[in-house]
Structures are given as structure tokens and as C-alpha cells.
Amino acid sequence: xxxxxxxxxxxxxxxxxxxxxxxxxxxxxxxxxxxxxxxxxxxxxxxxxxxxxxxxxxxxxxxxxxxxxxxxxxxxxxxxxxxxxxxxxxxxxxxxxxxxxxxxxxxxx
Numbered sequence: 562x563x564x565x566x567x568x569x570x571x572x573x574x575x576x577x578x579x580x581x582x583x584x585x586x587x588x589x590x591x592x593x594x595x596x597x598x599x600x601x602x603x604x605x606x607x608x609x610x611x612x613x614x615x616x617x618x619x620x621x622x623x624x625x626x627x628x629x630x631x632x633x634x635x636x637x638x639x640x641x642x643x644x645x646x647x648x649x650x651x652x653x654x655x656x657x658x659x660x661x662x663x664x665x666x667x668x669x670x
Contacts, residue, residue: 583601584605612628641653
């Protein structure tokens with residue numbers, strides 16, 4: 562069941578978790594959802610900073626294991642950035658762009 566609306570859905574709990582990992586906001590008008598989105602984004606940004614500190618860049622490879630979640634997040638940031646450039650609705654903000662560029666994020670990798 563859809564926990565928010567009490568409706569049946571084919572959305573599995575695993576899919577819900579994956580969407581939340583990349584910062585999906587279930588109700589864009591929900592300020593708490595926006596706050597959770599920001600918190601989730603910052604957690605992943607911190608993971609990316611740790612990756613850069615260890616590896617010297619933000620180019621997260623396609624590998625399984627612990628790094629896969631970070632790789633998916635990095636890919637999502639690139640996709641959202643492209644959508645923002647095209648004027649589409651996106652969760653990418655100028656502040657997030659500044660943070661990512663501040664650590665040497667590569668948009669077209």
C-alpha cells in the first residue's frame with residue numbers, strides 16, 4: 562500500500578528506499594519532505610567528499626558494493642544538472658551546483 566495516501570501501489574519498499582536514497586521528495590509541497598531531501602542530499606555529498614579525499618577526484622566508477630549507491634547518486638546529480646540547464650523541473654539548485662563545483666565535480670564525465 563501507498564503509506565502516504567492509503568492506496569494500493571506496485572511500488573515496492575525497495576524501490577521506495579532507492580528513490581529516497583537519491584533525494585526523491587514524495588510530496589513537493591511538504592516542507593518536511595523538502596528538509597529530508599536536503600538532509601539526504603547532504604549525506605551523499607559528504608560521502609562524495611570522503612570519496613574525493615581518498616581517491617583524489619569525484620569520478621566514482623561503476624562498481625558494485627558500497628560504492629554503487631554513491632555512483633547512482635553522482636549520475637543523478639549529472640542528470641538533474643542537465644535538466645536544469647534545459648529549463649526542466651529538477652531538484653538541482655544553484656546552491657547544490659556551487660557545492661559540487663567547489664569540490665571539483667565533473668558534470669560531463
